[in-house]
Amino acid sequence: MLFRIRSKLLLYFIVLVVLLSSVGFLFYKSSESVFSEYDDSFQSFLLLNDISQRTNLITDKLHAYILEKEEHYHEDYRKEKVKLIDDQKRLYQVMNSNDATLMNYKNMIDSFLDEGDATVGAFRRNDINGYSDHFNDTVNTASFIHESTLAILNNKLTEYQKFYDEMEKQRRYYRLMSLSLFAAAFFLSTLLALWISGGITRPISLLSKAAKEISKGKLDGKDIKITTKDELKPLTETFNQMRANLRQLVLEIKQKSELDKLLKEMELRRLQHQINPHFLFNTLNTVSKLAYLEEAEQTSRLIEAVAAILRYNLGDLNRGSTLRDEVKIVKEYFFIQQTRFGERIQFITEIQDDCLDIEVPRLILQPLVENAFIHGVEAYEENAEIRLQIYRCQESIYVEVIDNGQGMTEDVRQKLLQYGEGNEADDGARLEKSGGHSTGIGVKNVIRRLQLFYQCQDIVEIETELGKGTNFRLKIPDVNKGGNDLVKNTDC
Numbered sequence: 001m002l003f004r005i006r007s008k009l010l011l012y013f014i015v016l017v018v019l020l021s022s023v024g025f026l027f028y029k030s031s032e033s034v035f036s037e038y039d040d041s042f043q044s045f046l047l048l049n050d051i052s053q054r055t056n057l058i059t060d061k062l063h064a065y066i067l068e069k070e071e072h073y074h075e076d077y078r079k080e081k082v083k084l085i086d087d088q089k090r091l092y093q094v095m096n097s098n099d100a101t102l103m104n105y106k107n108m109i110d111s112f113l114d115e116g117d118a119t120v121g122a123f124r125r126n127d128i129n130g131y132s133d134h135f136n137d138t139v140n141t142a143s144f145i146h147e148s149t150l151a152i153l154n155n156k157l158t159e160y161q162k163f164y165d166e167m168e169k170q171r172r173y174y175r176l177m178s179l180s181l182f183a184a185a186f187f188l189s190t191l192l193a194l195w196i197s198g199g200i201t202r203p204i205s206l207l208s209k210a211a212k213e214i215s216k217g218k219l220d221g222k223d224i225k226i227t228t229k230d231e232l233k234p235l236t237e238t239f240n241q242m243r244a245n246l247r248q249l250v251l252e253i254k255q256k257s258e259l260d261k262l263l264k265e266m267e268l269r270r271l272q273h274q275i276n277p278h279f280l281f282n283t284l285n286t287v288s289k290l291a292y293l294e295e296a297e298q299t300s301r302l303i304e305a306v307a308a309i310l311r312y313n314l315g316d317l318n319r320g321s322t323l324r325d326e327v328k329i330v331k332e333y334f335f336i337q338q339t340r341f342g343e344r345i346q347f348i349t350e351i352q353d354d355c356l357d358i359e360v361p362r363l364i365l366q367p368l369v370e371n372a373f374i375h376g377v378e379a380y381e382e383n384a385e386i387r388l389q390i391y392r393c394q395e396s397i398y399v400e401v402i403d404n405g406q407g408m409t410e411d412v413r414q415k416l417l418q419y420g421e422g423n424e425a426d427d428g429a430r431l432e433k434s435g436g437h438s439t440g441i442g443v444k445n446v447i448r449r450l451q452l453f454y455q456c457q458d459i460v461e462i463e464t465e466l467g468k469g470t471n472f473r474l475k476i477p478d479v480n481k482g483g484n485d486l487v488k489n490t491d492c
Contacts, residue, residue: 015192019185026181044156047091052149054084055112055142062116062138066123066131074120081113101155105148112141207239219247259452262445302339305332313363320453323390323399323476324356326365330388333366337373345377345384355390355397358476361453364446368401368472371443376405376470397476404469413462416443443472450474 058080065073088109091102115138122130206224213221223240291299312329327349334347369386377384387402408416450459454477464470 009196016185016189019188023178023181023185041156041159044091045153047087048149048153048156051084051087051091051109052146054080054087055109055145058084058112058116059139059142062119062135066119066135077116077120081116084109084113101148101152105145105152108141108145108148112138112145115141203236207236210239210243214243214246219243219250255452258448262449298339302336305335308332309336309366313366319362320359321362322356323358323360323365323397326360326363327351327356327388327390330365330369333369334386341384344380344382345373345386348385348387349389351388351390352392355392358397358478360476361449364450364474365399365401367443367446368474372401372403372405372470372472376403376407380405392478395478397478399474399476401472402469407464407466407468407470408462409466410464413464416447417460417462450476 058077061073061077061080064070065077088106092106115134119131119134119138122134203224210221210224213219221243223243224236289300291297291303309329309332312325331349337345338347365388369388372386377386383404385404387400389398389400389402391398447460451457456477459475461473461475462470463473
């Protein structure tokens, strides 16, 4: 699942807002709790003060009613009495109703109200002694209520002092907790920000570094690995694919350039030895016919062999050939050398005919046979032997050029094989000298053209032993079964 960068940023802001909101809500609830406790205490103080003042007011209204005998004083008395009863009920709601002091305080309020009503009743009956006694009890009860109010307020203030001390401790606790929560929120938001920013900037940094390496021509860097699943993942995969394509393209350009270089080298060497082909061919044909008319059949055959080799070597090097044509030219070369050296050298061929129609680069067998002759057996006075074997094994066709000559050192053998991997070998220079070669083409040139033609490195095997000879083996992929289906991606 593709987790977009925008989703990451949205998640970060949501988490940050939730953290800050949680901290703010926690402090809000704490302040609400403190304020509620403070409000309850303050309301109880105000209620006790209202009760104390209202008892004095009721006493004054009752005394005015007795003295003035006006009904509106009695009405005011009744209104204040109702308010006192409401204050008494509220007192039970805001204060602990199981408190003995509060119960006594309630009873004094009930006694105060009863004595007030008794005073009014006795006054209406004109019972002077009765309402006088009841009024005195009312005044005394009001005095007790006032004193009790002061006592309760004093106790409440003492409790409030404890509450204030607790609130101060709680305030310090909340301050410490707020600092801790702020630090935790800051730490978590910082980690989240680093995680999100790192997931964005780290791949960009890797891409930037890799782009700089490519700009400097370094294409062999490792692929960038991205663990995130955001928009940077397909970008990185595309970048890795682009670098791989560039690497492959550069490799193909190098191979093409190297092949062109080899072909130009062959052209230059051929030009060094080239005469006008038509003049040379006409001359050789004339000499051949003249030798035939003079009944010099061996001389005529030799001239025909030279003409065939010359015609083949001067052909278009950019065109492919077949293994059958290569073997035909090698046999002509065998005939010329046997004519020169007679019994000193033996040429032996073991060839499977069904292997000869495969397509190969032009001029690959003759340079190998020439090399075996010049560097292997040319110095022998007798018993020199060169063997050409061609056979199929599994999915490959093997071409072996075997001689019983001087052989080569292991160092030369290794460096010659490594040439196909781009390693030049000075010690293998003896295999590259063109003196004595009719083609002017060296073994390394043959190896490299075969590798480029078949697009594989494992094309040549060399078995050699000093003083016992060399087996130069070509391993040709049997990919076309006749030379018509081979994909030609090089100009051989």
